Structure formats: structure tokens, C-alpha cells
Amino acid sequence: MADPILEVKNLHVHFETHDGTAEVINGIDFSIDRGETAALVGETGCGKSVTVKSIMGLLPSATIPEGEIRYKGEDVLSLSDAERHSRRGKEMSMIMQDPMTSLNPVLTVGEQMMDVLKWQGRPRLSLSKLVRDTLSTGAKAEHRTRAIEMLGEVEISAPERVFESYPVELSGGMRQRVLIAIALLSEPDLLIADEPGTALDVTTEAKVLDLLDELVEERDTSVLYITHDLGVAREVSDRINVMYAGEIVEQAPTADLFANPQHPYTRGLLESIPTLSTGIGDGIEGHLPDYTNPPAGCRFADRCPHAEAACHEAYPYPRQTGPDHATACHLFEGLPARERHESLATDPVNIGTAPWLTGGDAPGDISADGGTDQ
Amino acid sequence: MSYVDYLVRRAIHSVPVIFGLSVLIFLISRVIPGDPVRLALGPEATQQQVAALRAEMGLDQPLPMQYADWLFGVVQGDWGMSLRTNNNVFSDIVARLPATLELTVVTLFFAVLLAIPFGVVAGTNKDRWQDHLSRITALFGVSMPRFWVAIVLQIVFVVSLGLLPLSGRLSDGVAPPPAVTHLYLVDSLIAGQFGTFLDAATHLLLPTVALGLATLAQVMRLIRSDMIDEQRKDYVLAARAYGLPNALIEYKYMLQNAFTSSLTVVGLAFGFLLGNAFLVEIVFAWPGMARYGVQAILYQDFNAIVGVTIVVGIGFVTANFVVDLLYGYLDPRVRLEEG
Numbered sequence: 001m002a003d004p005i006l007e008v009k010n011l012h013v014h015f016e017t018h019d020g021t022a023e024v025i026n027g028i029d030f031s032i033d034r035g036e037t038a039a040l041v042g043e044t045g046c047g048k049s050v051t052v053k054s055i056m057g058l059l060p061s062a063t064i065p066e067g068e069i070r071y072k073g074e075d076v077l078s079l080s081d082a083e084r085h086s087r088r089g090k091e092m093s094m095i096m097q098d099p100m101t102s103l104n105p106v107l108t109v110g111e112q113m114m115d116v117l118k119w120q121g122r123p124r125l126s127l128s129k130l131v132r133d134t135l136s137t138g139a140k141a142e143h144r145t146r147a148i149e150m151l152g153e154v155e156i157s158a159p160e161r162v163f164e165s166y167p168v169e170l171s172g173g174m175r176q177r178v179l180i181a182i183a184l185l186s187e188p189d190l191l192i193a194d195e196p197g198t199a200l201d202v203t204t205e206a207k208v209l210d211l212l213d214e215l216v217e218e219r220d221t222s223v224l225y226i227t228h229d230l231g232v233a234r235e236v237s238d239r240i241n242v243m244y245a246g247e248i249v250e251q252a253p254t255a256d257l258f259a260n261p262q263h264p265y266t267r268g269l270l271e272s273i274p275t276l277s278t279g280i281g282d283g284i285e286g287h288l289p290d291y292t293n294p295p296a297g298c299r300f301a302d303r304c305p306h307a308e309a310a311c312h313e314a315y316p317y318p319r320q321t322g323p324d325h326a327t328a329c330h331l332f333e334g335l336p337a338r339e340r341h342e343s344l345a346t347d348p349v350n351i352g353t354a355p356w357l358t359g360g361d362a363p364g365d366i367s368a369d370g371g372t373d374q
Numbered sequence: 375m376s377y378v379d380y381l382v383r384r385a386i387h388s389v390p391v392i393f394g395l396s397v398l399i400f401l402i403s404r405v406i407p408g409d410p411v412r413l414a415l416g417p418e419a420t421q422q423q424v425a426a427l428r429a430e431m432g433l434d435q436p437l438p439m440q441y442a443d444w445l446f447g448v449v450q451g452d453w454g455m456s457l458r459t460n461n462n463v464f465s466d467i468v469a470r471l472p473a474t475l476e477l478t479v480v481t482l483f484f485a486v487l488l489a490i491p492f493g494v495v496a497g498t499n500k501d502r503w504q505d506h507l508s509r510i511t512a513l514f515g516v517s518m519p520r521f522w523v524a525i526v527l528q529i530v531f532v533v534s535l536g537l538l539p540l541s542g543r544l545s546d547g548v549a550p551p552p553a554v555t556h557l558y559l560v561d562s563l564i565a566g567q568f569g570t571f572l573d574a575a576t577h578l579l580l581p582t583v584a585l586g587l588a589t590l591a592q593v594m595r596l597i598r599s600d601m602i603d604e605q606r607k608d609y610v611l612a613a614r615a616y617g618l619p620n621a622l623i624e625y626k627y628m629l630q631n632a633f634t635s636s637l638t639v640v641g642l643a644f645g646f647l648l649g650n651a652f653l654v655e656i657v658f659a660w661p662g663m664a665r666y667g668v669q670a671i672l673y674q675d676f677n678a679i680v681g682v683t684i685v686v687g688i689g690f691v692t693a694n695f696v697v698d699l700l701y702g703y704l705d706p707r708v709r710l711e712e713g
Contacts, residue, residue, distance in 0.1 A: 089617025101608040106630045106705050116616045125621040166706040
């Protein structure tokens with residue numbers, strides 16, 4: 001892959017709980033190229049948020065026993081807290097999921113935007129800066145102009161009024177726009193969008209997504225899109241990483257993934273997309289495994305309709321199943337996608353090939369606009 | 375709704391509260407056992423004499439009329455005679471209130487001023503040593519009786535170390551500053567008498583600590599738990615993701631949200647201190663109103679009891695009004711969503 005802005009390699013994230021260590025992220029790999037939009041798709045609780053918080057460095061309670069997170073080639077996990085802090089917001093920013101709770105209710109939109117412009121990237125409050133800023137009206141006016149201009153860019157029709165408003169005075173869609181405006185204030189190179197619009201009604205969500213698409217297109221920002229909705233991921237992303245229980249089970253370019261979905265979990269997700277996409281619903285039977293006592297083999301085996309005994313025993317390392325397509329499932333054969341799994345590949349598990357490839361049990365029309373999966 | 379509208383609205387809301395308070399106090403004054411007429415005339419008085427005095431005092435009128443009379447008197451400063459001091463209760467209280475007011479206001483001010491950083495530090499370092507230290511201090515502050523703390527402070531700082539004065543508001547030989555507000559700290563500053571200010575401040579120190587430790591502990595624990603609640607909110611995560619400094623997030627973003635619920639308790643604490651400062655006032659021979667109130671109770675000095683009740687009641691109402699004002703100032707939702 002050429003010139004990735006973000007590379008995550010073999011990332012493990014653990015949490016200490018009363019029931020033991022929860023192995024929430026179990027060795028994930030993915031990367032985002034400059035200007036690319038990648039999606040991280042999976043159901044609630046699969047570790048999407050933990051992944052992005054690890055990238056942002058916002059998980060003080062977690063341990064990362066293994067793995068690398070490289071931003072512009074630099075391993076951010078080896079940086080000091082202050083160095084990570086100085087990149088947060090400025091280099092990589094985040095659009096929060098819930099517009100109703102992600103703005104501070106007691107401060108005006110303007111004040112919150114001014115604070116970001118004033119303080120972003122500074123690990124400490126310095127008193128001298130505080131005094132200087134209070135005295136310098138020039139900087140204040142400049143910040144104000146910039147904030148209002150940004151509100152205009154997210155297509156808020158009365159930016160001055162919104163600037164003076166408290167969050168309670170604004171609608172959900174308006175607040176979501178404000179969140180986007182704040183995240184883009186300092187023109188970050190990497191934007192993490194944590195299910196923006198999910199909390200809104202479908203029409204507003206669609207508008208917000210279109211707007212976001214335009215904004216990142218203009219700026220050539222790289223975006224990591226977090227969503228539980230493959231339908232949304234298809235709209236916005238160039239590449240999709242499907243995540244299940246702390247592992248990436250399938251990754252491919254968006255078009256390829258929809259044309260040729262391989263992992264049983266991906267197929268389950270596709271089948272559970274309702275016509276008016278609002279969520280996954282209960283399309284796949286069963287629950288996520290217990291992270292404190294995860295299965296030794298495939299983490300999806302308990303819910304998988306094609307699982308054999310061997311699936312519960314052997315770890316299904318991601319394998320190359322096509323050009324730029326990797327799937328972590330024993331139903332497929334291929335070279336290991338990561339070098340660290342080469343020893344596992346010497347002893348392949350054979351549970352046959354995927355039934356839908358041999359002609360039986362083909363799922364129906366699974367892609368929203370009538371494309372087929374074979 | 376603008377802040378001025380909100381202010382006016384809150385002010386109007388306290389009118390019925392004050393009315394209710396006055397009715398309550400009036401009724402208390404009428405149900406306190408003992409007939410004031412019999413008490414005044416003695417056991418020998420005839421039925422006619424009793425009836426005559428009763429008519430003279432207006433006690434034969436229906437209760438609402440009596441209430442109107444009483445209220446009229448109270449508003450004009452006619453709070454009756456104290457049986458103990460033989461003065462008008464109103465002037466007795468006016469002479470003593472500033473001492474208590476100075477003590478409680480200073481106490482509350484420092485209790486809250488210290489509770490904020492301690493609470494924030496404890497809340498943002500949950501289950502670390504800072505939090506444990508605050509927990510132990512709070513337990514100590516809440517469970518030690520105020521008068522006991524007062525006596526221990528006297529033994530340590532006055533008797534053993536000889537650092538601070540034992541009692542009173544000023545040292546012997548130091549003249550009170552020219553009276554403007556009757557608060558010595560303020561008056562001495564107005565008059566530019568810094569020596570007197572220092573003397574008054576050192577006299578205030580121990581009573582303030584003795585009185586305020588429990589309030590400090592209470593408010594600190596509240597701020598701590600509210601800060602912990604705030605930490606889980608999305609806007610805090612968002613602020614961190616935008617790369618804002620931690621101190622800004624803690625002291626501006628979270629504290630303003632966390633402090634609003636503590637504020638109610640601070641308001642109640644003010645009224646409470648006003649009426650309950652007596653133990654500390656007695657230990658430190660503080661010439662305040664709370665001590666006067668306790669003595670009134672011990673002497674069954676009815677007018678004085680009612681007088682002190684009125685003042686404490688007004689103190690509560692005022693404190694709550696101020697709390698409402700601050701509440702509306704700190705949390706825009708309060709003023710925006712009402713009305």
C-alpha cells in the first residue's frame with residue numbers, strides 16, 4: 001500500500017477487570033492511505049471504539065501488551081503523553097457519535113470552539129497564555145471569525161446565532177454539524193468519525209453524511225469511519241474492515257467486499273441490512289464471546305452456521321483470498337496475510353470450502369442495489 | 375429567557391416562600407406553651423383583668439387579624455421584649471447578627487474555596503492516594519463534633535503552641551473599627567486599620583476551622599462524586615479528543631457541570647451554619663446570634679426564640695435565592711428550559 005497515513009499492526013488491547021484480563025482487541029492490522037476513507041464495521045461491543053480510542057490515546061485504563069500504531073510513519077505508542085497530546089485534535093481529530101451529549105451543555109457553542117482554537121494541542125494550561133489571550137482582542141476576533149467561518153462551511157445557515165447559542169437551543173442535526181465543525185477546525189490530516197449521524201433520523205443522517213463526504217473530499221482528509229452499518233460504510237468508504245469480537249475478520253476494498261463477501265460474519269451482516277438501513281437488528285443469532293475467557297479458536301465459531309469442531313480449536317489467521325482481500329476463516333485457503341502467522345499456515349485446517357461457492361445455500365439478493373454476491 | 379428575566383422570576387418565586395415562612399413562625403409563636411397574658415399578670419389576676427389585657431394585646435381578635443398585627447410589628451422592628459435581657463429582641467439580634475454573619479460567611483467561603491480543588495483532585499484521581507487522603511479527611515471532618523474540634527484546636531494552637539488568641543472577636547485593648555457594616559474584617563479595611571484587620575482575622579481563624587471542617591468535607595465529597603460522574607460523559611471524551619489541556623477540561627468543563635448540584639448543599643449549609651454556629655460560638659465566647667438563640671431557648675425567652683427563628687429563616691430563603699441565581703448563571707439549561 002502506498003504512503004499510508006495510519007498503520008495499525010498486530011494491536012492487542014487488554015483491560016483489567018474483576019473477572020480477570022479482558023482481551024478486547026486481539027491482534028488487528030489495518031491501514032489507511034492518505035486521502036482514503038476506511039470503514040471499521042461491526043456490531044456494538046466488537047471493539048471499534050476501543051480501537052479508535054487506542055489510536056487517539058484516550059484509554060488511560062487499558063494496557064497495550066503488543067502492537068504498533070504508526071501515524072505518518074511514527075510509532076505513536078512510543079511517544080510521551082505530551083507528544084501524543086500535541087497531535088490530538090491538530091493532527092488527528094474525532095467526530096463524536098452522540099450529538100446530544102458530546103457538547104458541553106453549560107457553555108455556548110462559540111465558547112467551546114474558541115477553547116479548541118486557543119488550547120488545542122497544549123498539554124498544560126499556562127497562566128501567562130491565559131492572561132495574554134484575555135488581553136489580546138485581536139486573537140479573539142480572529143478565532144471568532146474562524147469559528148463562524150467553519151460553522152458556515154458545515155452549512156449552518158445562521159452561524160453567528162449558532163455561535164452564541166447553547167447546545168440545548170439547537171436541534172440534533174445542528175449539533176452534529178457543530179461537532180463536525182469543531183473536529184475540522186484545525187484541519188486535521190486524519191479524521192476519526194465515530195458513527196456520526198447514528199443518533200439522528202435517517203434523512204438528517206443522510207444529509208450529514210453527504211456533507212461530511214464533501215468536506216473531507218475538499219480537504220483531502222483521511223477518514224476512519226466507525227459504523228455498525230454496512231450500508232453506511234458502502235456509501236462513505238473506499239475500504240472496509242469488518243470487525244468481530246476484537247479481531248478483523250475480513251478486509252477488502254468496498255466494491256470487492258460487496259461483490260464477494262467471504263467471511264460468514266460479513267455475510268450475516270449483509271443479510272441483516274434492512275431496506276431502510278437503521279441498524280443491524282438481530283440478524284445473527286447469539287452473542288459476542290466473553291472477553292475475559294475468549295475462545296481459543298475462531299471467536300465467531302459459536303454463532304457461525306458453517307462451524308466445524310476444528311473451528312473451535314484452531315485460530316483462523318487472516319489469509320489472502322484475493323488481490324487485496326483478506327479473510328480470517330478456515331473456509332478459505334490462502335497465504336497468511338501477516339508474516340507472524342506463517343508457522344500456523346504449515347498445518348492448515350480443512351473444513352471444506354464455503355457452501356455458497358459450491359452452488360448450494362446461496363443467499364439471495366444481499367446488496368442494496370441488486371448486485372449479486374457471486 | 376434572558377438572565378434578567380430568570381432573576382426576576384426567581385425573586386417572585388421567593389415571595390410565597392417568605393409568606394409561608396412568616397405564617398409558620400407566627401403559628402409557632404402562638405402554640406408555644408404558656409399564655410403570655412397569664413404570664414404577664416401572674417396567678418392572682420382576675421378574669422376581668424385577663425380579658426382586658428387580652429383585648430389590649432389584640433389576642434381576642436381572630437387569628438388572621440392577629441397575624442396581620444404581628445407581621446406589621448415584625449416589619450417595623452417591633453419583635454417584642456426579651457425576658458432575659460429586657461431589650462427589644464430586634465436590637466438584641468441586630469447587635470449580635472454581624473458577628474455570626476462574619477463567622478458563617480467566612481467559614482462558608484473558605485470551605486467552598488478549598489472543597490473545590492480538593493474535590494476535583496480526589497474525583498479525577500479516583501482510588502489513588504489523593505482520593506484516599508480526601509476520604510479520610512472527610513470522614514474525620516464529618517464525624518468529629520464541631521465543639522470538640524473547637525476545644526482540641528484551642529488546646530493545640532492556643533494552650534500548647536500559643537500561636538492564636540483563645541476567644542472573642544478582638545484582643546483586649548484593640549478597639550473595634552468604626553462601624554459601617556459591623557463586620558470587623560470589612561470595617562477595619564474600610565478604615566485602613568490593618569492591625570485591627572489582622573487581629574480580627576486571627577481571632578476568626580480557629581472558629582472558622584472548627585465550624586467549617588464538616589462543611590468542607592461534605593462539599594468536597596459531593597464535588598468528588600459529581601466529578602466522577604462527569605468524567606464518564608461524552609463531552610469530556612470529546613474535549614480530550616480535541617486535544618484540550620486536562621486542567622481546562624477539569625476545572626472549566628467538568629467543574630461547572632459538577633458544581634451545580636453541590637451548590638444546593640452549599641445554600642443549605644449557609645442556613646444551617648447560621649443557626650448551628652452556637653456550639654462554636656460558646657466555646658470561643660463569640661458574641662454572636664446563635665449563642666443568643668440557645669440562651670433564649672434555655673430561658674424560655676419566647677420573643678427571642680421567634681426572633682432568631684425569623685433571622686435564620688430569612689437566611690435560608692436568601693441563601694436559596696442566591697443559589698438559584700448562581701444555578702441559573704452556571705447552567706444555561708436551567709434558565710433556558712424554564713418558561
